[in-house]
Amino acid sequence: MAATGEPILEVRHLVKHFPLTQGALFRKQVGAIRAVDGVSFELRRGETLGIVGESGCGKSTLAKLLTALERPTSGSVRIRGREIAHARGAELKQVRRNIQMVMQDPYTSLNPRMTVGDIVGEPYEIHPEVVPKGDRRRAVRELLEVVGLNPDHADRYPHQFSGGQRQRVGIARGLALRPEIIICDEPVSALDVSIQAQVVNLLERLQDEFGIAYVFIAHDLSVIRHISDRVGVMYLGKMVELGADAEIYDRPVHPYTQALLSAVPVPDPEGRERRQRIILQGDPPSPASPPSGCRFRTRCWKAREVCAEQEPLLQIRPGTAHASACHFA
Amino acid sequence: MWRSTTPAARGGAGPHDGPLLAVDDLHVEFVTRQGVVKAVNGVSYWLNPGETLAVLGESGSGKSVTAQAIMGILDTPPARVSGGRIRFRGTDLLKLREDARSQIRGRRIAMIFQDALSALNPVFTVGAQIGEMFRVHLGDSRREAHRKAIELMDRVRIPGARQRVHDYPHQFSGGMRQRVMIAMAIALDPEVLIADEPTTALDVTVQAQIMELLAELRRESDMGLILITHDLGVVADVADRIAVMYGGRIVENALVHDVYRAPAHPYTKGLLESIPRVDRKGRQLSAIEGTPPNPLDMPPGCAFTPRCSYRQDNCVADVPPLHRIGPTRGSACHYWREVLDGSHG
Amino acid sequence: MGDSPAPATGHARHARRPSRFRSSGSSRGSGRRGRAQEIRPASLWSDAWQDLRGRPLFVGAAFIIIVFLAMSAFPRLFTSVNPFDAATCQLSDARQGVSGLHWFGTDNLGCDVYARVVYGARNSVVIGVTTTVATALFGGLLGLVAGFTGGAVDTLFSRITEIFFAIPSVLGALLILSVFRTGNVWTVVLALAVLAWPMTFRIARAAVITAKSQDYVLAAVGLGASAPRIMFRHILPNAVAPVIVVATINLGTFVAAEAGLSFLGVGLNSPDISWGLMIADARRRFLEAPGPLLFPALFLSLTVLAFIMLGDAVRDALDPKLR
Secondary structure: OOOEEEEEEEEEEEEEEEEEEEOOOOOEEEEEEEEEEEEEEEEEEOOEEEEEOOOOOOHHHHHHHHOOOOOOOEEEEEEOOEEOOOOOHHHHHHHHOOEEEEOOOOOOOOOOOOOHHHHHHHHHHHOOOOOOHHHHHHHHHHHHHHOOOOHHHHHOOHHHOOHHHHHHHHHHHHHOOOOOEEEEEOOOOOOOHHHHHHHHHHHHHHHHHHOOEEEEEEOOHHHHHHHOOEEEEEEOOEEEEEEEHHHHHHOOOOHHHHHHHHHOOOOOOOOOOOOOOOOOOOOOOOOOOOOOOOOOHHHOOOOOHHHHHOOOOOEEOOOOOOEEOOOOO | OOOOOOOOOOOOOOOOOOOOEEEEEEEEEEEEOOEEEEEEEEEEEEEOOOOEEEEEOOOOOOHHHHHHHHHOOOOOOOEEEEEEEEEEOOEEHHHOOHHHHHHHEOOOEEEEOOOHHHHOOOOOOHHHHHHHHHHHHOOOOHHHHHHHHHHHHHHOOOOOHHHHOOOOHHHOOHHHHHHHHHHHHHOOOOOEEEEEOOOOOOOHHHHHHHHHHHHHHHHHOOOEEEEEEOOHHHHHHHOOEEEEEEOOEEEEEEEHHHHHHOOOOHHHHHHHHHOOOOOOOOOOOOOOOOOOOOOOOOOOOOOOHHHOOOOOHHHHHOOOOOEEEEOOEEEOOOOHHHHHHHHHO | OOOOHHHHHHHHHHHOOOOOOOOOOOOOOOHHHHOOOOOOOOOHHHHHHHHHHOOHHHHHHHHHHHHHHHHHHOHHHOOOOOOOOHHHOOHHHOOOOOOOOOOOOEOOOOOEHHHHHHHHHHHHHHHHHHHHHHHHHHHHHHHHHHHHHOHHHHHHHHHHHHHHHHOOHHHHHHHHHHHOOOOOHHHHHHHHHHHHHHHHHHHHHHHHHHHHOOHHHHHHHHHOOOHHHHHHHHHHHHHHHHHHHHHHHHHHHHHHHHHHHHHOOOOOOOOOOOHHHHHHHHHHHOOOOOHHHHHHHHHHHHHHHHHHHHHHHHHHHOOHHHO
């Protein structure tokens, strides 16, 4: 599972602003939601990068940018050196073969009026060059088998499957084109607890078998820790800390990461009375009008004047081995 | 403050040497087009004053249906309580007339839900909705209700309560809305508060705030808290006792420390081994194979049998009773000894 | 309603797959779960057809509709009396009750009501069915395009429909029909369709917008699917149900609207026969002779009912969850 070689996915200064408009007939822009505001990272072959953050931090927009479902306002996304952020038509279609996704909700991500076999086989109809026509049925059966579903159920409809099985169908669809990168946007958060482990294990096995690299986006810090080689923490459109999983979880330096980690309930009641917990006050500010300087400063107990004036950059700071965006790290 | 009387001083619905609330062999069915769904099959649990009981289960385990039966807010039909008792301070709620029950509902047993936005009326201010509790139940004047609403919003730590009392639900964030719901629930000093997945829709930092608030409120009074959740972390954090539900039954109940130290039911054990942990990087997760049972098509015998690594032939035939394996502990597994030994070893 | 373009494509695509074959067997409801091991080709439209054939509602509706279609095409099969032949009407027989000779009695002019109902089916059924199909296709297709494309196209189309909504329907129909010197079936169809399509447009557009925002559409985009594939494979099947329901309900309205227009003198004129005309003519003497009004009204209701039943059955069959 170890990451090797040069990056296959390079994200540079990625920005996505959604304009806020007013007026029914003649729209004029009155502001912008700064959903993703300058995010950079790399992903290597066979590696898992976990992206963690709370609602509104921009992680789902990031997933859409990486899969070219949204066009960035600025910045670049390169897959094996090919820019996808501005690719169109046949070129975009080609790049998409190499970056696929698994979505959060297994109930809405499968067309209820298509059979599971047709859903998993659709990638081959869109990209007919991948598997010759005569072999597609066999390829679909193989895919279903790989993700642990009975291939004889290919003619059933999604509603005849449980949530966990549907998520396997979604994974099979993502695997069909043999991509090197799969973006997983909250792939287990809609599933029952006892099913989550099955899907996590499946994703790990597929990574070992096919050398896939994952960008694994989730709000569940425990799942992220389990599956990730490296972890990025997002807050209000910015990456505030990025590094190897052990660095982030055992030696977090950004106050937000520290608060986030301390808020996660540990499934062990021993010593719970002594557990130190940082309770953040209030809610995150609106991404339409983020605070000046450091975006976390309005909830931060370390905030000083400099935090309002200067934006801390995501960089490796003295005394740490990983990048963080805090003046006092 | 209006918190002048303890629950005991107010007098109960009858003699109450036993627990505050006791669910006893409860059965709930849903009549659907596809047939009768047995959602709850003989559930028993109890709650003492000042105690936090966690009811843990996945979707379809019957944990929420049981709570709705206690509140008396099941949709009937299609739902139907087909057996059992729900004793609140000794009185069987199921035998009470509707007017007597509505005296208890919201006033002495209150409930908060996962989705606070849909539980609040979008066209009234939160102040009006909190004040409504006092106006309906205590017959307070508008002015008095308004004052108490502000006091309550302070108590659930909504900043700027004096101004925000005039705001509408959509102007609040998810966490603040849940605080409004909690304010309404505790308005009349209930003796039992049922919280049905109160933090599932919330971010982890907000979850921590809400759980902290619930713990404080419970410490301040003698209120019993039933916390319905699927999150083993939340349970470990706040609960005194736990009741684990699967397929409409209680499969294990115990003190929280006992369960995490050594689970006595294969399902509990499987769950604990299958969840990743934030405080350590584990190896591969040992997942529970298979899927939760379809309530329309329950397996015979123990519902967990198809997924169980301890199963024997008799598991399919006999529904295991809740074996009493300690003063405060039960396990509905024929082979609980083996499970316990396995847990220790 | 079944001839929108997509079903045909769906069928053809799957029919070409040689490796999949259909096993015989019951295709209804609970049977599905048990037949897990069977290998059968599956597509929405072929499965829907399998399902429809087993629905009593569909079979009944289809039977009634076939009878009425046959009646419109070959009225001679149903009666030997030709109501267009003036000799068949005897004033001396006027307003007779039900008898062996005159099954439905006779009208004011002594004409056989049964023969007139049979011969009236053609105009009524043609107007109802053609207007329904035309509005469903035109309004539905525009709605699909507007909802799918969004932006300026959507705004433009939506504003245009609002102009049509603003026209009072009676006045609008009068205006359109007065352009033509003589009213006939096709001018009536045109007038009704021009006024009715915006309703279908709106419903189709709303359904398309709902379907468009679903995750599976996003997933298809992520796979690199083309716009036509997304429209016809993912959005249309999930948006077609409300259009079918409204279209079949509207059918009855169209048949009735024809009667209203004819009554105002801009629709069909005697000696043409339609159920609408017959009802309009018989209204004044309803209390003395209810037959000439009741029988065409009964046939009209049966037609409307059959099409609504058909629409319901098709809608359910297109939803795998309801099969």
